[in-house]
Amino acid sequence: MNNRFVILLSLFLVSLSSSAQISELSDKDWMLETETMSYRIGIRGGRLNTFYYGPKVEGEEKSTVRWNEFPEVPVRGVGAWNSPLVEAVFKDNVRDLDLKYHSSELLKEEGYDVLRILLKDSYYPLSVYACYRVLPNHNLMEKWLEVANIGKRDDILIENLQSGAMWLPASLYELTHLSGSLGNEFQPQTTLLTQGVKTIQSRDFKSYGSSYFAVRPRGEHDEFSGSVWFGQLLYSGTWRMDFERLSDGALQISGGIRFWDSWLNLTPGESFVTPKICFGYTQNGTSEVSQIFASYTREVLQQGSKHRPVIYNSWYATGFDVNEDQQLAIAKVAKEIGVEMFVIDDGWFKGRVNDRGGLGDWTVDKNKFPNGLKPLIKKINDMGMDFGIWVEPEMVNPDSDLYRAHPDWIFYFPNRPKTLGRNQSMLNLAREDVFQYLYKSLSTLLREHNIKYLKWDMNRHLTEPGWPSAPTKKQREVRIRYTENLYRLVDELKKEFPNVLFETCSSGGGRVDLGMLSRMDVAWASDNIDPLDRIYIQYGYLSAFPANSMVSWTGGENWHDMNYSLNFRFDVAMSGVLGIGNNIISWKSDEIAIAKEKIALYKEIRPLVHNGILYRLASPFESTHSILEYVSPGGEEAVVFCYNVSEKIDVSTRCPIEKKRLCFKGLNPDGIYQVDNSDKKYSGSYLMNTGIDYSLHGICKSKIIRVKLLK
Numbered sequence: 001m002n003n004r005f006v007i008l009l010s011l012f013l014v015s016l017s018s019s020a021q022i023s024e025l026s027d028k029d030w031m032l033e034t035e036t037m038s039y040r041i042g043i044r045g046g047r048l049n050t051f052y053y054g055p056k057v058e059g060e061e062k063s064t065v066r067w068n069e070f071p072e073v074p075v076r077g078v079g080a081w082n083s084p085l086v087e088a089v090f091k092d093n094v095r096d097l098d099l100k101y102h103s104s105e106l107l108k109e110e111g112y113d114v115l116r117i118l119l120k121d122s123y124y125p126l127s128v129y130a131c132y133r134v135l136p137n138h139n140l141m142e143k144w145l146e147v148a149n150i151g152k153r154d155d156i157l158i159e160n161l162q163s164g165a166m167w168l169p170a171s172l173y174e175l176t177h178l179s180g181s182l183g184n185e186f187q188p189q190t191t192l193l194t195q196g197v198k199t200i201q202s203r204d205f206k207s208y209g210s211s212y213f214a215v216r217p218r219g220e221h222d223e224f225s226g227s228v229w230f231g232q233l234l235y236s237g238t239w240r241m242d243f244e245r246l247s248d249g250a251l252q253i254s255g256g257i258r259f260w261d262s263w264l265n266l267t268p269g270e271s272f273v274t275p276k277i278c279f280g281y282t283q284n285g286t287s288e289v290s291q292i293f294a295s296y297t298r299e300v301l302q303q304g305s306k307h308r309p310v311i312y313n314s315w316y317a318t319g320f321d322v323n324e325d326q327q328l329a330i331a332k333v334a335k336e337i338g339v340e341m342f343v344i345d346d347g348w349f350k351g352r353v354n355d356r357g358g359l360g361d362w363t364v365d366k367n368k369f370p371n372g373l374k375p376l377i378k379k380i381n382d383m384g385m386d387f388g389i390w391v392e393p394e395m396v397n398p399d400s401d402l403y404r405a406h407p408d409w410i411f412y413f414p415n416r417p418k419t420l421g422r423n424q425s426m427l428n429l430a431r432e433d434v435f436q437y438l439y440k441s442l443s444t445l446l447r448e449h450n451i452k453y454l455k456w457d458m459n460r461h462l463t464e465p466g467w468p469s470a471p472t473k474k475q476r477e478v479r480i481r482y483t484e485n486l487y488r489l490v491d492e493l494k495k496e497f498p499n500v501l502f503e504t505c506s507s508g509g510g511r512v513d514l515g516m517l518s519r520m521d522v523a524w525a526s527d528n529i530d531p532l533d534r535i536y537i538q539y540g541y542l543s544a545f546p547a548n549s550m551v552s553w554t555g556g557e558n559w560h561d562m563n564y565s566l567n568f569r570f571d572v573a574m575s576g577v578l579g580i581g582n583n584i585i586s587w588k589s590d591e592i593a594i595a596k597e598k599i600a601l602y603k604e605i606r607p608l609v610h611n612g613i614l615y616r617l618a619s620p621f622e623s624t625h626s627i628l629e630y631v632s633p634g635g636e637e638a639v640v641f642c643y644n645v646s647e648k649i650d651v652s653t654r655c656p657i658e659k660k661r662l663c664f665k666g667l668n669p670d671g672i673y674q675v676d677n678s679d680k681k682y683s684g685s686y687l688m689n690t691g692i693d694y695s696l697h698g699i700c701k702s703k704i705i706r707v708k709l710l711k
């Protein structure tokens, strides 16, 4: 063998071993690895246990690393005392599970390693696959369970089935999660995890927060440094995440579907796949967590996100009162200022004069649009804009043709009131006839019209989740089956209409999660478009989801009696997917000029905002500013949004030394940069370490700084 060949061969072997995502260290002992994290599991005494979840371990230590030994799939049964992932009841009323290792397989899925470990009950016909997918370049793993009734005769009742558990070594931890309410979504909350269980959860299909979690050792961290164990669920139904600190200080994190008032009745041969939970570990603070979730959503879940246009939305301008002439008049101005997608919100369909009627009848209202929607869409297309529309498929008003024909299609219990929310009931999408009706209505709408954007709303809480026509054993599956059919509906529509962009909305940001963002392209973060409030909401949103999913409009909203400038409103909306929500026909020439200039600038910086790496240089929750920097992956270019939320003397950016300066991140230290159009040049290391003056004064003032690499 000549030397060159030996070198090439060893390089090849090194690259093979370093790209290993899952390896079997020894018999039935596995190491799961990303670029910076390791996760070790293995079989002991016939059971699947977990040993390690933390910083990457290299070399020989891989096969010995262990900071605790706990069940990887804790169950209710056989001496186990941990919070269970699986709770089953067999025909003879035995409620005790005993899962033993059976076999394992290593597969590839979209180029990623997938490990499936089959566990079987030692007596009853129940099998559980513990499944893992490792995404090394995203520093993330996914896990989920697949449970099957492999018997021939009897049903098995599943009273609880979570997606996965992770164990952290003994320490004192803080949990940061995102809580929220209507108009106040995605608010970060940090709490100490003392002995006992802290649960975050959703009770129905709305959350306003998210299952996002970031767990850090108490006090030893900031945005850019320190250990973080993090994750979130890919699910839009009812969910829960539990954080249980044990008496010795170890922490069990587990999560999945919330089984409150729910069960699964598995008939012989039937199986169920839980939603995935994705999880990771970093030593680089919560900043890296937000970057990981952004790249995972864009590149894995959305497989390279589609281009997002500048949107106009009619809701705040015209409400329910829409018609062809008026929308065309608005569209003319929208075109002039640079809008690319013109969206008619609520009010366009049959009988929809206010929120008391119409939901369910997804055909055009002939009183408002006597010629249908086609002429309007054509004129909008002729102007050079695409057309989008609002729907709320899962709902029905009692005053609708649909309800009159099928009053039994809603959730209800006999002998109980059918309560309304926003004058509407919720269709029971677990039913196949409801699924078929919605598929037909929506696919017809999309097939017959040149619609390129669908805003999918959902505006009420779930109450009385009764399904009286289902077999008794299936009735309590209703929430789970609803969510399955919701996903199926969106998936089928996406398959048939791949060029339509979908927006998830639920009275603002009530249903934003990675289950939705695996299917829908973008999300409405909040109905609160007061720019000051939005700064906080958007900061929280960006902890868990990417900027190119965050739809943000300008508007006339003013929740705090502040005299916001149009510049400020634009600057806030431009750090996501820009939309215009104002009544633009009443705009004066100076407002039109500002809008034109801002939208033109936005189109220039859009690739950075949508695909750049986000660094949050100041938090409005911790300081008087929010500063968001989006940097191109190679550090050649950056755009920084600076917002003053109040003005106190203690300006506090995240500059390492001088808190009143602005220190960039992600630049090339040796590169020479230009900041805006100034003649002065700076080295990347100066901009990152010494920083420039943060010269922005005044409450609700903003500015956008652009940085370019010259050489």
Ligand code: DGJ
Residues within 6 Å of the ligand: 315, 345, 346, 390, 457, 459, 505, 506, 507, 508, 524, 526, 527
């Ligand atoms: C609630 C949404 O959050 C709003 O943006 C708007 O679409 C209304 N519904 C329409 O009814």
